[in-house]
Amino acid sequence: MKKHLSILIISYLLVLTSAAQDPDKKTDWWGNIDGYVNQQDKFTLALVRQALKENPPAVDETLARKMALLMIDNVMHEEKAPLRPAVQEFFHSRIAEAIDEIKSTRVEKGAMIWKMYDHAWIVKTPSVTIAFDLQRGIPNIPEFITDKAKMKELIDVTDILFISHYHGDHADSWVAEQFIAQNKPVITPPGIFENLPVYSGIQHPERIAHKVQEFELPAKKMKLKAVIYPGHQGEKILNNVALVITAEGLTFCHTGDQSYNQDFGWIDKISDHFSLDVLLINSWSFQQGRMPGDGYKPKLIIPGHENELAHTIDHREPYWLNYNRLGDKTTYPWLQMAWGEKYHYFR
Numbered sequence: 001m002k003k004h005l006s007i008l009i010i011s012y013l014l015v016l017t018s019a020a021q022d023p024d025k026k027t028d029w030w031g032n033i034d035g036y037v038n039q040q041d042k043f044t045l046a047l048v049r050q051a052l053k054e055n056p057p058a059v060d061e062t063l064a065r066k067m068a069l070l071m072i073d074n075v076m077h078e079e080k081a082p083l084r085p086a087v088q089e090f091f092h093s094r095i096a097e098a099i100d101e102i103k104s105t106r107v108e109k110g111a112m113i114w115k116m117y118d119h120a121w122i123v124k125t126p127s128v129t130i131a132f133d134l135q136r137g138i139p140n141i142p143e144f145i146t147d148k149a150k151m152k153e154l155i156d157v158t159d160i161l162f163i164s165h166y167h168g169d170h171a172d173s174w175v176a177e178q179f180i181a182q183n184k185p186v187i188t189p190p191g192i193f194e195n196l197p198v199y200s201g202i203q204h205p206e207r208i209a210h211k212v213q214e215f216e217l218p219a220k221k222m223k224l225k226a227v228i229y230p231g232h233q234g235e236k237i238l239n240n241v242a243l244v245i246t247a248e249g250l251t252f253c254h255t256g257d258q259s260y261n262q263d264f265g266w267i268d269k270i271s272d273h274f275s276l277d278v279l280l281i282n283s284w285s286f287q288q289g290r291m292p293g294d295g296y297k298p299k300l301i302i303p304g305h306e307n308e309l310a311h312t313i314d315h316r317e318p319y320w321l322n323y324n325r326l327g328d329k330t331t332y333p334w335l336q337m338a339w340g341e342k343y344h345y346f347r
Contacts (some may be wrong), residue, residue: 048075
């Protein structure tokens with residue numbers, strides 16, 4: 001009898017010890033607030049993954065997708081979010097999965113668009129793979145930076161990099177170095193990385209509204225056409241607004257952090273010169289009395305810059321505010337994407 005009782009006690013203690021060591025089996029988190037929040041984030045983001053997989057990006061969002069995006073907002077709008085292991089794992093896995101898809105996906109028609117971190121995008125057509133504002137994560141949080149080897153896998157299959165402006169959530173000197181080391185063009189405004197050796201290899205084309213310029217892609221033995229609009233973030237920060245024209249005749253415009261009212265002089269005339277397919281706009285750039293698509297008149301808008309975790313909570317832009325800023329989708333259709341998601345665009 002005593003022997004059986006001892007075995008039961010030992011078994012029970014083993015169960016308790018196992019539960020204590022395995023956060024997924026814990027039944028209370030009293031006295032461990034950080035552990036509790038991280039576990040809640042882990043559980044929430046697992047459901048988000050499932051919901052996003054079953055409800056991919058679309059102009060007509062399902063209720064489940066809207067709820068999943070709001071769940072992301074709720075997790076990310078917590079002061080310590082970038083320090084949470086569950087958030088870091090979500091970031092790393094989403095970006096890694098996207099990189100694997102970009103490497104393996106062959107585009108036969110239209111363009112495949114991947115949303116990376118913050119306002120970084122990869123656009124892949126049958127002829128070219130383009131990177132906009134590609135960077136690895138939050139510079140001052142090592143655990144929130146994409147592994148160099150993994151990022152290099154992406155750079156190896158990408159043909160050109162456009163950087164809008166110098167801020168760290170858009171410009172990454174290591175990424176620029178890797179492109180230049182492979183003889184792939186890096187296009188920026190003047191001044192970005194000017195104190196680094198990489199600066200001599202960067203191209204600084206003319207910032208002239210509506211002027212089509214050509215950029216050599218040596219690895220592809222072809223040229224890519226683009227307009228480098230003379231944009232600004234505020235009055236003083238130079239911010240290229242790149243409008244790219246692919247060999248298939250598809251047009252994509254990436255705004256960076258464009259936000260200067262004096263630039264509406266040329267913004268309002270873009271649609272007079274080009275028929276824009278996709279506008280990749282910074283979600284927070286909103287002017288009262290205007291719609292974000294005015295001037296560009298795109299066939300589709302995809303906002304970016306949501307949940308930039310290096311920002312304070314009030315400027316850590318949520319998905320739910322896009323419904324107020326971008327309107328009812330009648331004049332300018334729009335959809336929103338989470339990190340690592342892809343969308344197949346075609347006319």
